[in-house]
Amino acid sequence: MSKALVVFSGGQDSTTCLFWALKNFDEVETLCFDYGQRHRIELDAARSIAEKAGMQFTLLNLDLLKQITHNSLTDQAMDVEENKPDNRPPNTLVEGRNMLFLTFAAIFAKGKDIPNLVTGVGQADFSGYPDCRDEFVRSLNQTLNLSMDYNFTIHTPLMWKSKQEIWALSDELGVFDLVRTQTVTCYNGIKGAGCGHCPACQLRKNGLKSYLKQKA
Numbered sequence: 001m002s003k004a005l006v007v008f009s010g011g012q013d014s015t016t017c018l019f020w021a022l023k024n025f026d027e028v029e030t031l032c033f034d035y036g037q038r039h040r041i042e043l044d045a046a047r048s049i050a051e052k053a054g055m056q057f058t059l060l061n062l063d064l065l066k067q068i069t070h071n072s073l074t075d076q077a078m079d080v081e082e083n084k085p086d087n088r089p090p091n092t093l094v095e096g097r098n099m100l101f102l103t104f105a106a107i108f109a110k111g112k113d114i115p116n117l118v119t120g121v122g123q124a125d126f127s128g129y130p131d132c133r134d135e136f137v138r139s140l141n142q143t144l145n146l147s148m149d150y151n152f153t154i155h156t157p158l159m160w161k162s163k164q165e166i167w168a169l170s171d172e173l174g175v176f177d178l179v180r181t182q183t184v185t186c187y188n189g190i191k192g193a194g195c196g197h198c199p200a201c202q203l204r205k206n207g208l209k210s211y212l213k214q215k216a
């Protein structure tokens with residue numbers, strides 16, 4: 001019996017990963033993090049998608065992150081940068097987020113004897129987030145195995161996929177409409193198509209446009 005834990009946020013990428021995991025493993029559950037993100041609608045979307053898919057949903061509180069690092073996803077006083085700066089990652093970067101999420105996920109998973117961890121990070125549309133890179137994930141996988149003397153495998157089905165290809169995958173998995181209407185990717189916290197102009201919406205929208213064009 002193969003078991004997997006999906007690091008889940010209710011966004012396009014992790015939702016696609018969740019259905020990828022359901023196809024590839026016998027038992028799947030989800031772990032979601034409250035890190036003090038300004039839009040609670042993300043957590044509601046995550047819970048509702050997991051429950052509708054009949055999966056166990058666990059929410060962990062990590063809002064201590066807000067105390068030690070500042071970024072526009074948790075700090076209400078900071079505006080989300082609409083354009084990616086040339087010389088540094090955008091202010092939507094939450095330092096260490098993926099490392100912490102995967103580390104907490106691993107601790108949680110080992111306790112349930114779940115060796116497979118699934119995360120939706122990717123570097124095809126490289127956003128400037130260092131902890132979305134393949135090299136980082138492989139390095140952390142090794143560190144987690146050493147730290148807990150356990151054989152985890154971190155799966156990153158979207159690592160080399162463009163947004164267009166991620167839309168194609170959700171269609172292939174039969175969840176295109178669910179992803180299109182029920183997920184929250186928007187930095188301004190609007191479900192589905194979102195605000196349309198923040199960087200996350202632009203990526204999502206352009207990918208969708210290319211996919212629909214390719215499909216037509």
Ligand SMILES: [Zn+2]
Pocket residue numbers: 185186187188189194195196197198199200201202
């Ligand atoms: Zn948006």
